[in-house]
Amino acid sequence: xxxxxxxxxxxxxxxxxxxxxxxxxxxxxxxxxxxxxxxxxxxxxxxxxxxxxxxxxxxxxxxxxxxxxxxxxxxxxxxxxxxxxxxxxxxxxxxxxxxxxxxxxxxxxxxxxxxxxxxxxxxxxxxxxxxxxxxxxxxxxxxxxxxxxxxxxxxxxxxxxxxxxxxxxxxxxxxxxxxxxxxxxxxxxxxxxxxxxxxxxxxxxxxxxxxxxxxxxxxxxxxxxxxxxxxxxxxxxxxxxxxxxxxxxxxxxxxxxxxxxxxxxxxxxxxxxxxxxxxxxxxxxxxxxxxxxxxxxxxxxxxxxxxxxxxxxxxxxxxxxxxxxxxxxxxxxxxxxxxxxxxxxxxxxxxxxxxxxxxxxxxxxxxxxxxxxxxxxxxxxxxxxxxxxxxxxxxxxxxxxxxxxxxxxxxxxxxxxxxxxxxxxxxxxxxxxxxxxxxxxxxxx
Numbered sequence: 001x002x003x004x005x006x007x008x009x010x011x012x013x014x015x016x017x018x019x020x021x022x023x024x025x026x027x028x029x030x031x032x033x034x035x036x037x038x039x040x041x042x043x044x045x046x047x048x049x050x051x052x053x054x055x056x057x058x059x060x061x062x063x064x065x066x067x068x069x070x071x072x073x074x075x076x077x078x079x080x081x082x083x084x085x086x087x088x089x090x091x092x093x094x095x096x097x098x099x100x101x102x103x104x105x106x107x108x109x110x111x112x113x114x115x116x117x118x119x120x121x122x123x124x125x126x127x128x129x130x131x132x133x134x135x136x137x138x139x140x141x142x143x144x145x146x147x148x149x150x151x152x153x154x155x156x157x158x159x160x161x162x163x164x165x166x167x168x169x170x171x172x173x174x175x176x177x178x179x180x181x182x183x184x185x186x187x188x189x190x191x192x193x194x195x196x197x198x199x200x201x202x203x204x205x206x207x208x209x210x211x212x213x214x215x216x217x218x219x220x221x222x223x224x225x226x227x228x229x230x231x232x233x234x235x236x237x238x239x240x241x242x243x244x245x246x247x248x249x250x251x252x253x254x255x256x257x258x259x260x261x262x263x264x265x266x267x268x269x270x271x272x273x274x275x276x277x278x279x280x281x282x283x284x285x286x287x288x289x290x291x292x293x294x295x296x297x298x299x300x301x302x303x304x305x306x307x308x309x310x311x312x313x314x315x316x317x318x319x320x321x322x323x324x325x326x327x328x329x330x331x332x333x334x335x336x337x338x339x340x341x342x343x344x345x346x347x348x349x350x351x352x353x354x355x356x357x358x359x360x361x362x363x364x365x366x367x368x369x370x371x372x373x374x375x376x377x378x379x380x381x382x383x384x385x386x387x388x389x390x391x392x393x394x395x396x397x398x399x400x401x402x403x404x405x406x407x408x409x410x411x412x413x414x415x416x417x418x419x420x421x422x423x424x425x426x427x428x429x430x431x432x433x434x435x436x437x438x439x440x441x442x443x444x445x
Contacts, residue, residue, distance in 0.1 A: 009034035011116055015109050025085040042082035046075040050118040057113055058122040059319065062090065066321040069391060070126040070384045080367065080394040087395065128384045129324045136329060137278035139256050143229045145276065145328045150208075150230035156380040157209070159373050160366050160389065165209035165236070168272030168302065169359040169407050173435040179365040182358070185435050187215040190269050192434040193351060193411045194298050195424075196220040200266040203227070203292060205257050206273020210237030210250070216269075217249040225265075227255040257285065263292035267299075274303030275330050279314045282333070286345035293414040296422035299347060302409045304359075306332045326392045335408045347412030350423055351430065356406045363397035 008030040016024055016036060024037035027044040047053065052073035056064035065086075068074035076083050113119050130148050134141040150157075161167055162179050170182035171189055190212065196202065198221030204212045207226025210233075216222045228234050237252040244250075268289050277285045289299055306314070314331040316323040322330065339349050370377055370390055377386040399405040413421045424430045 007034045008032045008116060009036045011112055012036070015112050018108070020086070020089045022089075025089055026083055041078075041085070043076065043078035043080070043085075045083060045086065046077060048073050048075060050116060050120075051123050053113065053116070053118045054120055054123050057109070057118065060109075061319065062087065062321050063319045063324060065090075066325060066391065067123070067126055067129070070128055070325065070387050071123070072383060072387075073123075080371075080390060081398065084395060084398055088398075126384050128388050130328050131324070132328050137281050139258060141329065142256070142276060145330075146229040147231075148328055149326065150228075151232045152385060153380045154209070154232055154236040156377060156385075159377055159380070160369050160393075162365075162369060164211055165240075166211040167208050169355050170362045170365075171355060171358050171435075172361050179362070182362070183211070184215065186271075186355075187212055188219075188434055188436050189431075190271065190300050190302065190409070191216055191220050192431050193300050193409070194267040194269060195430075196222050196267060198222070201225075201264075203260065203263075203265040203268045205268060205270040205289070206276070207233075207237060207252065208272070209233050210240050210252060212269055212271055213237075213250050213252070214240060214244055214246065217246050218244060222267075223249050225251045225253065225262075227253045227257065227260060229254065229256060258288060260288075260292060264294035264297065265292050266294060266297050268293060268297070269300045269302070271300075271302040272304075274301055275327060275332060278329065278331050279333065282338075282341050283345060286342050286347060290346050290414055295414055295416035296420070297414050298423075299342075299412045299414075300409060301338070301342070301412070303338070303407065304332050305335045305338065305406045305408050307403055307406050308334060321395075322392065325388045332405065335406070335410065338408070338410055342410065342412045346414065348415055348421055349410060349412050350421065351409075351411040351427065353409045354406055355409065356400050356403065359405075359407050360397050360400040363393050363400065367393045367397065 009028070012030070013036055016028070026041040027035060027037040027039050029035050029044055029046045031047060031049050052068040055068040055071070055073065058064065059067065065074065069076065110119070132141050132144055157167065158165055164180050164183040166183040169186065170179060171186040172182045173185050177185070194202070196216055200222045202213065202216050202222045202224040204224060204226040207213055207228050210226055213224035213226040217224050226237060228237070231254055234252050234254045241247055241250045241252060270289070293299060314333050316327065316330050335352065339352065342349050367390065370386070370393070374386065396405070400407070413423055415421050
């Protein structure tokens, strides 16, 4: 034991302590077999080679750690949520990006790296990392961002999301509600708020694999149009429409919301797409959707939000794991700012609801699905991409649990020329009949 403690672990112990603000909260195992940290933490980070530390030297924060993990030079064994204690410590010690490393600390780290033979040119970035070009939130760049995230494998998403193929926060009405029933309950919640009824015309913005339009057509008798920028999503959504026998009531388009001109619609849902809009486009987004609504038509905007304005910053940090690997150009907005913008654009806001705790539970279901089918996930999208999704979904679950992120449904209505909304008198009337009993069958998977 004495020999092992004088090797890589012994050399790195001062740097680890300085950077994490104390002893490591999880076990660290290095390429020479030496170890640091508690063996009973529930998780082990296996630093497989000096290249893992080189990633960190060239990007000393969460981006460097992410590159090492995605490339496989850093491995995570055990409970992914326990392993994220390191991320929490980095954020507490060095700021949200984990990059506030002092000059003296950097010098000490470089000296240690020299002794270990770690110094060298920057390792090649994993192929899963992306940096977009072109005007931010232009239609072309938005399409590229959507393609990066969604056009990987429909089978992979089915494996992770389950039979409803729903990539947004579910609504768990009971402690033992299944993921599939919780997603159907969410669709029923949206339908209730929109007042969907037979014969109405629904537009679903960012329709994904068609979950909302299929549910609304099958169970509420509406005629629905779903739009997405993902060609693979549209392909599978159209297959599901055909399998459900709903071709006469559901249309799926590969289309930007800015290119929709066939209103009016009785109702518009936007579920899990709002994160891609961007601050500079919010006014255009809400104005365009308002113009597509008939008078007294309703818009339900369901989107992840920040718990505060953070000085007005909305975009993910450009050197963050999320921006480079998960949601390039993604932006989150504070719900009060969303409400104000909707009203500035002529939509009267009538209902605001947080589903934050529900998203924690949803994400944990997705992580469990991925881990239970890990080998198949790797076969479908490769080890690097599977690692990206495991890390981002687990980290997101901790963010929602700790109220660093939230999610809100904001319901707006376009008043008529007399200023009337046509809305029910009470919220009880608005949600009358919800939650509905779990259905034994829904749309085809």
